[in-house]
Amino acid sequence: MLSIEQAGQIDPWLGQTLPCACGKTHSVSIRKAVIERGALAELPRYAQERDYRDLLLVADRRTLEVAGRELLQLCEAAGLKADLCVLTDDEHGEIAADERVIVQLLLKVTPPVQAIVAVGSGTIHDVVRFVAHKTDRAFFSVPTAPSVDGFASVGAPLIVGGFKQTIPACAPEAIFADLTLLAKSPRPMIAAGFGDMLGKYTSLADWQLGRVLFDEPYCELAVEMTRQGLALCVDNAEEIAAGSELGMRKLMEGLTLSGISMLLVGHSRPASGGEHHLSHYWEMRFIQERRRALLHGAKVGAAAVKMAELYEAVAALSPEAAAAAIAARQASGDVLTPARMREQIRAGYGSIADQVLAENGLSGDAGAAEPQELQELPQRIIERWDAVRAVCGSVPPPAQLAEALRRVGGPTTAAELGVEPELLQDSLRYAMYVRNRYTIIRLHQWL
Ligand SMILES: [Zn+2]
Ligand SMILES: [Zn+2]
Structure with missing residues (x-):
């Protein structure tokens, strides 16, 4: 069995099939x-x-x-x-x-x-x-x-x-x-690669939210590998900004480690969370409006700053404040029932709403009962608040992410990217439906 100490290296994992501490057997076909x-x-x-x-x-x-x-x-x-x-x-x-x-x-x-x-x-x-x-x-x-x-x-x-x-x-x-x-x-493509990596701060935290609130399967090795890939990029931001060969090596190694971590677990959970959903939502709307595409990593970088803002806001809530916010939503009926989610998906996705409903397990009977899990969720968020808050507090502040992006020359806000305020608002409401996967966007709906 390879050890987690080798998570920051690429070669030891190539062509390997190995049992992992998470209980699964992983294999890397590269x-x-x-x-x-x-x-x-x-x-x-x-x-x-x-x-x-x-x-x-x-x-x-x-x-x-x-x-x-x-x-x-x-x-x-x-x-x-x-x-x-x-x-x-x-x-x-x-x-x-x-x-x-x-x-x-x-x-x-x-x-x-x-x-x-x-x-x-x-x-x-x-x-x-x-x-x-x-x-x-x-x-x-x-x-x-x-x-x-x-x-x-x-x-x-x-x-x-x-x-x-x-x-x-x-x-x-x-x-x-x-x-x-x-x-x-080209510089914007280098900055985009860096932005795709910065998004790992929020994708990894999103995975942890899934683990804390839904006991979602989790792999420490994949997490560590993604973290180390991210560290290679952040620690070498100056070299990457300068476009030096050393900078390119570190960035490419980081990107490759992130790719291998996805291969290990067989899905994109370690590398793709709310920041990617925001990016995909913008992309989808650009396609529908026949607009020129933006670079994937440029979108992800700016979206990660936005997600870090949500994380910061949630981390600031004491257990009492979180419980009060949830109670207020429930009292006013401002909660996402399946019927309301269906409505939002129809409003936010137009001609592709059916596919998005299916992704979210909402294509069935509109009158069906609310899934047990949704009913229990508010209570669970309150009960597990300390763990939720610890995850939220682990994400660097948005200003720090924006500064890192700026240093490498990537856009840091939706406006700099060319995403209008209306589209940003829509995406904060609807992008969580891009994937049926728990993220800070979904958690933030309660608070
Ligand atoms: Zn990406
Ligand atoms: Zn594993």
Whole structure:
């Protein structure tokens, strides 16, 4: 059994299947992670070692120039057969992970192709992750910017029929993150990767709320791994802000550790809480309004500051104050009954409300009784207030998160991000329904 002391390292976990103190057996399907200067040149060597002789490199017009052509040459020089698939931009001059590009890639996956290589950012990874999984090909990752923790993950968030859903796919077999490339990536993408990591302060606290209030399964190892990944980023914020190779190494290691922690537990709980729900809600509304997408990590960073505000407000409440706030809500009837939740979901989600109702277990009979758990929750919050408060007090103050983001050059508020006050208000009301998962947004409804 590997020990929790190794939680801050990547290599010990690669290719491992191991029993954990949480009672589950975890396995990490990633076999290799190279985070170095010149990592690109390692890819053909690894492919040869694994006897993959026919590769398909997937890029867009930007990442083709940044890394795609160079990788193609490296593969050809090594005697491998490699073909390029250059995904074409949409009307915003971007790539979205939707049906259009999925089909474009599928058409290039000919029978001899053995491995598909994502050369680019998170979106290209998600498209390749899905197609490699569906066509049963190996999947390699070449990140061209340290912008998200999703390179290593299993789920592919795809936009299907205008609705974003995370479809189970596979993690990459190997990751080749070239520090020279990453150091050249655009500043906003570096800041976005940092923002995605800062969101772990609030996602980890949200998981703890789930444990305290609902006895939700919890894995100390996954938590520790995410924490250490976060610490690598926060402790090296100056280097990351400067875009140095050291900074890129630490950020990429942090993102990879966060990805591995999700692989360990088989879900995104350690890495995604209320801050991600807020971000997803904004994204969904942007898609509905046909607006240009914002960077995932930029949204998550600003949303984490907002979540830290909620945590701060809740942590300030004494047990008496919390009990009084809950009693006042109950007396005035201002509580979220299933009927009221259904109403809110219909108001907040428009054409995709049915999917969101299903996610929240609310698609059934509107007259059905309130679940036992909901009835007991207010009392439980009061009874367990000390533990709840301790979790809330563990989140750094919002000003500290905002300062860290500012240092790296990321937006710190919804306004700086370009999210209007009305949308922010809507999201604070409706975003908790994005996932049926307990977060500070849900707790805050009582207080
Ligand atoms: Zn994220
Ligand atoms: Zn575990």
